[in-house]
Amino acid sequence: MNAISRFFWFCSGAHLSTLEKHPTEHNKYIGIGATIFFTGLFAALSGGYAMYFVFKGDSGAVFFALFFGLIWGLAIFNMDRYIVSSINKNASTNKQILQATPRILLAIMIGVVISRPLELKIFDKEIKERLKVSYLNNQRSKIDTLNAAFENKYRIEMGKLNESKAQKDTMASAIKADRQKLNFEIFGNKTEETSGIMGYGPYAKRKEAELKQREQELDTLTASVRSQEAFVAGRKEFDGLMTEKLYTGKQLDSLTSLAGFADRNWALGQLSFNRDGTRDTSTYLAVTFIGLLFIFFECLPVFVKLMSSRGPYDRSVENTEETQVYESDKDKDYETAVIDGVHDTRVHTEIEKRKHKLYEQ
Template sequence: MNTISRFFWFCSGVHLATLEKHPTEHNKYVGIGATIFFTGLFAALSGGYAMYFVFKGDSGAVFFAVLFGLIWGLAIFNMDRYIVSSINKSASTTKQVWQATPRILLAIMIGIVISRPLELKIFDKEIKERLKVSYLNNQRSKIDTLNAAFGNKYKIELAKLGDLKTRRDTMANAIKSEEQKLNFEIFGNKTTETSGIMGYGPYAKRKETELSQRRQSLDTLSAEVRRLENFVDGRKQFDGLMAEKIYTSKELDSLANIAGFADRNWALGQLSFSPNGKPDLSTSMAITFIGLLFIFFECLPVFVKLMSSRGPYDRSVENVETSQIYESDKDKDFEVTVIDGVHNTRISTEIAKRKNKLNLPQQYEI
């Protein structure tokens, strides 16, 4: 426990020799150091996860993720350690708040950065489903755009093909009707257009001759339709329309699994809305509160340092710093006296003024 406590004291950025003299302050700085440590740990996990998606599919993805995660975690840890240790508890409350304001803003930015990749992992399943919908809609839109462009490019040929198909279908239906009438005439079925006499008579022969001519015309028309269809299909193949198709479920799963960080981040933002565009309040609130949780966790060390009262450790640190400042000023004044070769009366007067300004105890004499 002593080793763990000293480690967390180190994380909080305290002066260990001074803190050890004040047992009542130990637990406070253990808590502050633990908060800073776990913030750096979450930052490492977040950065490593983000980098894993950058290099996903590469053989060195895990290595780069671990390396970047460690570097990013240490950077955030060092920054948090500096932010907390740099707040001067000897200053007034207003001054402390002003000192902490830019640090809190920086902590908010860090909280946003480290929370995003972890949110991507938390909502991984929902993100994949939203990506599938997006990929499918984009593919449909792409196919529709290509078809529209192709229709404008070959407008005359497509119109001619449609007209020929209409004529072919009309002629084919007419031939079927005439064939039925011929059968009625041959088998003696009485209608308004048949004699009702069974046999292969003059009327049947004439009707068969007409049908033969119509079939030849239909064959010619069908050949023209096939020729024009081959031309259109060739143009579609050349323009890439034949290669485009709607994704299958297996293809959508594969695309969602290899989606990059940018696509997944976009999909996470879209989870706040349902597929029809209406706001999804429950999911939006869940994402927001997770982000706020990490932001609060990042700001927590600064808040703890601000809310804590000025304890004996802070007073000891202030005395040590004041003594060091005084010793530094005394050394500077001594150097000036030697170099200038001037009587030290004026120098001693300046030192006395500085002692009074710094409120130093009387035992610090020249």
Template sequence: MNAITRFFWFCSGVHQDTLEKHPTEHNKYFGIGATIFFTGLFAALSGGYAMYFVFKGDTAAVLFALFFGLIWGLAIFNMDRYIVASINKNASSGKQIAQATPRILLAIMIGMVISRPLELKIFDKEIKERLKVSYLNNQRSKIDTLNNAFNNKYTIEIKKLNETKAQRDSLMNTVKADRQKLNFEIFGNKTAETSGKMGYGSFAKRKETELKQREGNLDTLNAGIRNMERFVEGRKQFDGLYSERLYTGKQLDSLTNIAGFADRNWALGQLSFNTNGTRDVNTSLAVTFIGLLFIFFECLPVFVKMMSSRGTYDRAIEHIETAQNHISEKDRDYEIEVVDGVHPTRVDIGIDRKKRRLHED
């Protein structure tokens, strides 16, 4: 426990020998140091997770993530330690606020940077579902764009094909009607267009001739349609329309698993909205409050240091700094003089400085 305590004191940036003489201050700086340490730990996890997605798929992705996470965590830890240690509790309240304001702004920025990758991990499942919807919509839009471009490029050919198909359909109906009339004529069914005489007579022969002529025309149209369809199919194959297909469920799972940091970050922002564009209040609040929690956690060491009253440790540090300043002032009144090139001695020049100041006055 003593080693852990001294480690957290180190994290808080205090002068440990002085702090040991003031037991009432131990817990306060233990808590501040623990907060700074865990902030650096969260930063290491956050940075490592973000870097893992940057190099995901690379064989050395884990090593890159560990290395960057360690460097990033140490950098944030050192910055937080400096921010807390640089707040002077011996200064006035206004001066402390002035000192803390830029540090709090910096802590907010650090908290935002730390919280984002961790939010990506917290909402990992929801992000994957939103990415699936996005990828599917993008693929559908891509296919529609290709089809529209193809239709614009081959407008004349497609129009001619459709017109020929319409003629074929009309002719098929005519052939069907003529075949029925021929049957009525042969079997003696009386209609407005048949004689009503049973047998294969002159009327039946004429109708059979007309039917064969129309069937020949129909065969010609079908042959032309097949040629045009082969041309259009070949053009679609050449322009890549058949190479694009809507993603299957397995393909979507694979795409979401290899999604990069930018895509996942975009999907996290989209979680605040439903697929129809309306705002999802519950998810939006959840994402916002998790981000604010990390920001508050990052600012907590500064807040604790500012809210804490001036204790015995702070007074002791003030006395030590005053004594050191006094010693520095005294040292400025002396200079080193070398006697016979061998023995250095301190020569008091303070009197000469005082004389010069009196003379100048």
């Protein structure tokens, strides 16, 4: 426990030898140091997770994630430790707030940075579902764009093909209707266009000859349509339209698992909105409060230092600093006197007064 306490004292940026003399201050600085330590730990996890997605798929992804996470966590830890230890509790309240303001702003920025990757992990399932929808919509839009560009490029050929298809369908329908009339004539079915006399007479023979000629024309037109379709299909394959298809479920799962940090970050932002563009209040509040939680956690060491009262440790630090300043001034005055060759008793008297005053404090 003593080793753990000293470790957290070190994390708080306190002067260990001075803090040991004041047992009533031990728990306060253990709390401050633990907060700074866990902030750095969360920063390491966040940075490592983000870097893992940057190098995902690479054989060294885990190594880069561990290395960057360690460096990033140590950087945030050192910065937080400096921020907290640099607040002077011996100054006035207004001055302390003024000192802490830029540090709080910096802590907010750090909180935003370290919270984002952890939010990505928390909403991992929802992000994957949103990415699947996005990838599917993008692929559908890509196919529509390619088809529109192809139809614009081969407008004349597509027009001829559609015209030939329409002509073929009209001719096939007419031949089918005339074939039915011929059957009625042969089997003696009475209609407005048939005689009603059963048999294969001159009228039936003439109609059958006409039908055979029209069927030959239909066969020629059908061959022409197939030739045009083969040309269009060849052009589509050449332009890459035949290879573009909507993603299957397995393909979407593979794409989402390989999604990079930018895509996942975009999807996290889109979770706050429904598909119709309206805001999803519940998800928006969840994402917001998680981010605010990490921001508050990052600012917590500064708030704890500001809210804590001026204790005996702070007074000891102030006296130690003043003593060091006194010793420095004394050495400087002595060197000046030696250089000038003058032993000024007034300087010596003034130094002794200051020394006596510090000892009384």
